Amino acid sequence: MANLPDNRALLDWVEECRALMTPDEVEWIDASEEQLERLRTKGVATGEMHRLNPELLPGCYYHRSHPTDVARVEDRTFICTTDPAEAGPTNNHMTPEEAKARVLPLYKGCMKGRTMYVVPYSMGPIGSPFSRIGVELTDSIYVALSMCIMTRAGQAVLDELGPDGDFVRCLHSKGTLSPEDRYILHFPEEDAIWSINSGYGGNALQGKKCFALRIASVLGRREGWMAEHMLIVGVENPKGEIKYIAAAFPSACGKTNLAMLIPPEIYRNKGYKVWCVGDDIAWLRIGKDGRLYATNPENGFFGVAPGTGAKTNPNALAATRQNTIFTNVVRNLKDNTVWWEGLDKNPPEYGEDWLGNPWNGKTATTKGAQPNSRFTSPIAGCPCISDKVDDPNGVPISAIIFGGRRARTAPLVFESFDWTHGVFVGSALSSETTAATQGKVGVVRRDPMAMLPFCGYNMGDYFAHWLDMGEKLEHKPKIFHVNWFRQDKDGNFLWPGFGDNMRVLEWILARCEDAVPAVKSPIGLLPRKEDINVQGLDLAPGALDELLTVDNGLWLEEVQGLREFYSKFDRLPDALRAQLDGLEARLKG
Numbered sequence: 240m241a242n243l244p245d246n247r248a249l250l251d252w253v254e255e256c257r258a259l260m261t262p263d264e265v266e267w268i269d270a271s272e273e274q275l276e277r278l279r280t281k282g283v284a285t286g287e288m289h290r291l292n293p294e295l296l297p298g299c300y301y302h303r304s305h306p307t308d309v310a311r312v313e314d315r316t317f318i319c320t321t322d323p324a325e326a327g328p329t330n331n332h333m334t335p336e337e338a339k340a341r342v343l344p345l346y347k348g349c350m351k352g353r354t355m356y357v358v359p360y361s362m363g364p365i366g367s368p369f370s371r372i373g374v375e376l377t378d379s380i381y382v383a384l385s386m387c388i389m390t391r392a393g394q395a396v397l398d399e400l401g402p403d404g405d406f407v408r409c410l411h412s413k414g415t416l417s418p419e420d421r422y423i424l425h426f427p428e429e430d431a432i433w434s435i436n437s438g439y440g441g442n443a444l445q446g447k448k449c450f451a452l453r454i455a456s457v458l459g460r461r462e463g464w465m466a467e468h469m470l471i472v473g474v475e476n477p478k479g480e481i482k483y484i485a486a487a488f489p490s491a492c493g494k495t496n497l498a499m500l501i502p503p504e505i506y507r508n509k510g511y512k513v514w515c516v517g518d519d520i521a522w523l524r525i526g527k528d529g530r531l532y533a534t535n536p537e538n539g540f541f542g543v544a545p546g547t548g549a550k551t552n553p554n555a556l557a558a559t560r561q562n563t564i565f566t567n568v569v570r571n572l573k574d575n576t577v578w579w580e581g582l583d584k585n586p587p588e589y590g591e592d593w594l595g596n597p598w599n600g601k602t603a604t605t606k607g608a609q610p611n612s613r614f615t616s617p618i619a620g621c622p623c624i625s626d627k628v629d630d631p632n633g634v635p636i637s638a639i640i641f642g643g644r645r646a647r648t649a650p651l652v653f654e655s656f657d658w659t660h661g662v663f664v665g666s667a668l669s670s671e672t673t674a675a676t677q678g679k680v681g682v683v684r685r686d687p688m689a690m691l692p693f694c695g696y697n698m699g700d701y702f703a704h705w706l707d708m709g710e711k712l713e714h715k716p717k718i719f720h721v722n723w724f725r726q727d728k729d730g731n732f733l734w735p736g737f738g739d740n741m742r743v744l745e746w747i748l749a750r751c752e753d754a755v756p757a758v759k760s761p762i763g764l765l766p767r768k769e770d771i772n773v774q775g776l777d778l779a780p781g782a783l784d785e786l787l788t789v790d791n792g793l794w795l796e797e798v799q800g801l802r803e804f805y806s807k808f809d810r811l812p813d814a815l816r817a818q819l820d821g822l823e824a825r826l827k828g
């Protein structure tokens with residue numbers, strides 16, 4: 240039994256929501272092992288979850304979401320502010336009144352026959368000045384258990400909250416799972432989140448995108464810090480010094496892989512190591528010493544399963560070998576384990592696909608795992624986890640990296656001229672669709688700072704906030720752009736990626752220490768060819784030259800595309816428009 244604090248605001252709100260949704264029971268989550276085990280057993284009994292092989296996958300469970308409910312629903316995601324201009328041109332908007340009028344009737348009585356779980360959780364180490372508390376009410380055991388993996392949840396959070404502590408009010412119900420009535424609503428004026436009719440993680444585990452990005456971005460602007468869609472990684476050199484990097488890539492561009500990179504053998508032999516602090520979200524603040532500090536507000540990984548294998552990311556795979564909940568992957572009925580495309584070359588013959596149909600991996604013509612199938616794993620299970628993940632002050636950031644998937648335009652790496660130019664580079668972040676995902680190569684999707692679906696306020700103001708943070712930072716991290724996905728004329732990748740991205744990180748960190756010179760180009764500072772270590776790499780002849788080439792013609796097209804994108808924003812800071820003009824002039828120059 241949880242020990243409840245005498246927090247009137249919390250107790251009144253829980254009672255108000257109970258009266259609205261009328262669950263049969265209310266259970267407070269203290270996250271004791273005894274309670275969690277009872278919930279797992281209940282989840283198995285109701286069929287919500289299936290217990291996997293305790294020898295091969297100890298503490299692991301299998302879950303399926305509804306087939307119409309397998310991804311974030313951006314068209315059903317709203318920022319609910321009194322003034323639509325506060326949500327800005329890149330978000331869906333409803334006023335709080337409109338949103339509540341539409342959704343309150345859906346919540347009415349929606350938990351009848353169910354238990355309402357009250358999940359107190361902390362984003363960030365409990366008690367850190369960086370951290371924030373949320374309380375999620377949910378009628379899903381899967382959500383309650385997943386929140387206990389993804390966040391620090393339970394009694395310690397209630398104790399931290401105490402009688403006067405403030406919290407983000409998070410309301411979730413599976414409802415009927417009806418897609419037409421599915422809503423993901425954010426109320427930044429009252430620090431509240433409501434989602435209904437989805438059980439999918441990105442919509443229902445509200446600590447992640449809803450709180451730690453959309454609501455937190457608003458808090459950050461108000462209070463002078465930043466919530467970003469960034470991994471955090473530490474690179475240890477042979478002297479034992481660790482430098483930290485934060486990097487923003489749009490979804491499906493390899494954030495988790497970079498966060499858990501294994502350096503190539505020549506680096507490992509010299510003593511280089513890489514430590515993962517986080518793979519998806521960074522909260523960034525200015526420290527007393529005038530540097531930028533980052534914490535990972537999460538406590539687990541909500542990773543895409545397909546493509547995660549012993550070659551691509553052995554550290555992520557190791558994290559999934561215990562205490563993990565798998566969603567929508569293949570069930571191997573022979574040994575009661577799981578499988579997905581890209582795990583290994585040995586799919587089960589006697590399996591069940593993500594829809595629950597019999598599936599034989601040796602003869603199947605359809606994919607067994609849903610392409611967005613997931614694992615929810617505790618961060619502690621990752622072999623390269625940094626010993627700083629629980630540090631209340633976070634880690635000092637030496638470099639910020641933006642990255643996208645561009646076949647031709649962006650070079651392997653470049654450095655921005657200064658902070659303002661770096662903010663411009665982030666605002667221009669984009670990725671191209673690939674043949675594999677869309678059937679059409681080269682369609683550019685603009686995704687500023689990889690935050691397009693996650694910025695909780697007007698993106699013009701968000702750019703201004705970035706510029707303002709730069710003004711306040713006495714020691715600014717350098718800002719870089721990378722592109723692991725450059726292709727030759729025949730569509731072959733020029734760069735091997737994965738562990739070999741260490742070679743680029745080495746250049747980036749050398750630049751942060753002014754240890755190597757760089758070459759000025761119209762778009763930024765490029766490496767000299769000899770400063771990228773290619774020892775032991777089997778690059779095609781001329782590949783490195785091509786990787787470092789800037790094609791002025793293509794970049795002038797990029798300027799046009801960006802001008803069009805910028806025309807959406809009525810609150811675009813002048814400094815960014817000036818940067819765009821400056822880039823055009825240099826390219827024409």
Ligand code: OXD
Pocket residue numbers: 311441489490491519541
């Ligand atoms: C995620 C995403 O799930 O970016 O992390 O979509």
Ligand code: MN
Pocket residue numbers: 468490519
């Ligand atoms: Mn993400």
